[in-house]
Amino acid sequence: MARLIRGLLAALLLLPLLAQAAGIEVRQFDDPVTEQRYQDLTASLRCPKCENQAIGDSDSPIAGDMRDRVYVQLQDGRSDKEILDFMVSRFGDYVLYNPRLEGRTLLLWGLPAALVLLGAVVVVLMVRARRRISARALSTEERDRLDALINRERNE
């Protein structure tokens, strides 16, 4: 059995691992901060042509062009916001993976937070309501016994 597992593992390691070729260009950065910004920007911009890929992951020529522009603008000292605005003015909001906070995305950004608040309110109300229902008829001793019975975790 052990041999079978080892054999299987060995076979898995040898299986070819095919992948799509994504843009691999060699780029020089002056400092790691800029390099990190490049990685982050190319991960948060969407390739306008692909089926849901960031420009950092895609092979398509337009993604390559966009990466070049991001690089050049970073070297020019542009801010992240300027670079993103630059792309949006040409390709639309569609290329932002991080949707802007604006009127039409209020629900998107706001609903989860609202639900958390609502959830907290629900929990508070429910616990408060249910605390009182405790059977007052039980004595402390009985209540402890009940407690122990309910919480039994061992096998009989």
Add this chain to the structure above:
Amino acid sequence: MQTLMIPEIGHFALIIALLMALVQGVMPLAGAATRRPLWMAYGRPMATGQFLFLAIAYACLTASYLLDDFSVANVANNSNSLLPWYYKASAVWGNHEGSVLLWSLILGAWTFAVSRFSRELPRDMLARVLGVMGLVSVGFLAFVLVTSNPFERLLPNVPQDGADLNPLLQDFGLIVHPPMLYMGYVGFSVVFAFAIAALLGGRLDAAWTRWARPWTNIAWAFLTVGIALGSWWAYYELGWGGWWFWDPVENASLLPWLAGTALIHSLAVTEKRGSFKSWTVLLAISTFSLSLMGTFLVRSGVLTSVHAFANDPSRGLFILVLLGITVGLSLLLFALRAPRVSHQVAFSWLSRDALLLINNILLVIMTVTVLLGTVYPLLLDAMDLGKISVGPPYFNALFVPLTVVLCLFMGLGPLARWKRTDGRDLLKRSWLAGLLALIIGALAPLLYRGEWSLQVSLGVLISLWVVLPMARDLWVKTRHSSGRLAGAKRLSLAYWGMTLGHLGVAVTIIGVTVVSNYAIDRNVRMGVGDSVELAGYTFTMTELGSRRGPNFLADFAEIEVRRGDSQRTFAMTPEKRLYLARGMPMTDVALRPGLFRDLYVAMGEDLEDGSWAMRLQYKPFVRWLWLGGLLMAAGGILAVADRRYRRTATARDPEQGAAAEPKPKEATA
């Protein structure tokens, strides 16, 4: 090779299966409603028959693939005579039609299993459960036969050979990921059927939850494994070291998983305490509904994705109608039949009840968040408000904090007692764990990399907070005069299941935290003799060449890797291939897996000067992601392996009418 009758047999078997599903769907439900035992009795044999014929149909399709019958359109479009047999067998589900057939087969299998392992269910309950599952089968089989028939023929112009399976799919991942996933998706139909049966029968006591729990946990475990496999597959095949992209298809699998996680906890509460009954019913309906919705999203072309199966709006419409009927009727039934007065079970602030309530609420919020983000672009577009994208930055920004909050409560949950817990007692049992978690969390990034990081600290903190209280609890509970092992044996499997499951979560979170913060990704120029240093490893290119494979041409590089000053080295050989049949260039990544780190080397572009642009990655702790998933799945199964769920058929079997042996003493827990 053209086989004369096999596809026709398969097609015919499908039609019979549909008819049987119809009988299975209608008769038992009608019988339960009118109290006709004879009609109710149709459930079991029809379930058996349906499964049998589905198996025949599926076998026929597989046979067509294995025998290279290119007169079958499905085989011609997705297979090739040169394909290895195991990929031919997997190609059956590597396309839309075959995968829906697999869905149906798995549904038939679950139904058959339910019909076999339900001796102690009351007759009318079983009839209703099988009836509901039968109706779902009818929907799917109708979908297959009407819109996605895999047995369509290409006569008389049979192609010489098939179009081949997409090279990206010619991979181990295809063999394991879809079946696991479907076992999960479809498995939730069982608890769905139980919930509907409970609503229909007006019997909303906690009994149905006890029967449903094992089925639900097993389905959830399968789905967990399926998602972990999908992430792993995408990691080495598509994502360039990315293991989750919040892609619509990925989200489609996460949604039922999140709801399913809430469900398995909610079922536990309802079974144990009899509370939250309506809520559990609603969750059961919702989880399966999300499975169905996932199916819709992936095949209708409504959302764009790299993983999308099919982009056919006409098929999408059929599924949507199916979805509408199933979910719509269920929710209507729920609105009409759920008890108007909720059974008020008492519990206080620090009780396990309250903590599980919080767990459920948080998981539901997470589900809604993922759902909202996935469909939001569609919503805006439908209202003519433009086209936006919602991607990883949004999901990460919301999902991570929610997970942190969830973990904060998860630390206390296993320690808390039902109904109420003494605050001081709880504090006593957890303060040390909390303190250790804080200290180790704060120090972890400093010790690991010498630089402090809030994200890493937080990740380590919450993982330890999930694990350490349980560890202490385990330590205390295994105290026994005959030693730890004896003490351990006395603990219920349910307890072990919970421990393992939560441990899995912690392991996954550690994996996510470390790999997200400490992974290194470099694109470098390398020629023969060049060395690059990355994360303490030295990568030296020793050779560049080309070779010819069975159906491709390749450029390859030999990279010698040495760790630090070690004498030992190992080789990694990435390739860049051109597949001749399709003219597709593919990068063959060299991956060196390890428990604590993965190394990645890929060839990018030939720079025409004797060197190549290469991509090197260092991925610490990435395997922990998927190991955690495996642990979670194991925990889920253990939790219902408990003796009380494995009652043998010694109880009175109502159908036989005669008393059997007296019931054994029941384990109460």
Add this chain to the structure above:
Amino acid sequence: MKRRLLLLLPLLGFLVLGGFLYQGLSMNPFDRDSALMAREFPAFELTTLEDSERTVDGSLLEGEVTLVNVWGEWCPTCKQEMPQLLDLADRGVRLIGVDYKDTREKGREFLAEFGNPFEVNVFDPDGSLGFDLGVYGAPETFLVDADGIIRYHHTGYIKPEDVRETILPEVEKWRD
């Protein structure tokens, strides 16, 4: 009563979602309006395909309603679309071409083989003008009014029916 309403919420929520999903079926996620609608045609200064000495800029598009077509020799759909463009030119529509990501030689070859409905072709070998236009694949067609404002955008292949049904009406609309 309140409880009953609460119990109906999930159903209502589902129906709303279902409605959107249904609408989604008839929508095409790839059909996007250009980000440049109702905005000025981007500034450029490039040579023409025909004459490498001649430089043109945005003023080329002013004064008359113009149809700007982005094409390339490498683009098979552009070849299929040529008859429609020639048809538009015959009907008196002013066409300016942008030769996107080509070499001069290839561009000229293309026009020689498939016809030249364009008054002049802007030579954009690096794709810089294409980029500023938000072009991500050829062919793409922009309708620019007499003041140099982009008024209509057509992504991809222009079908023969499109000529009559959409393009000509748009041209007419902005001629006034």
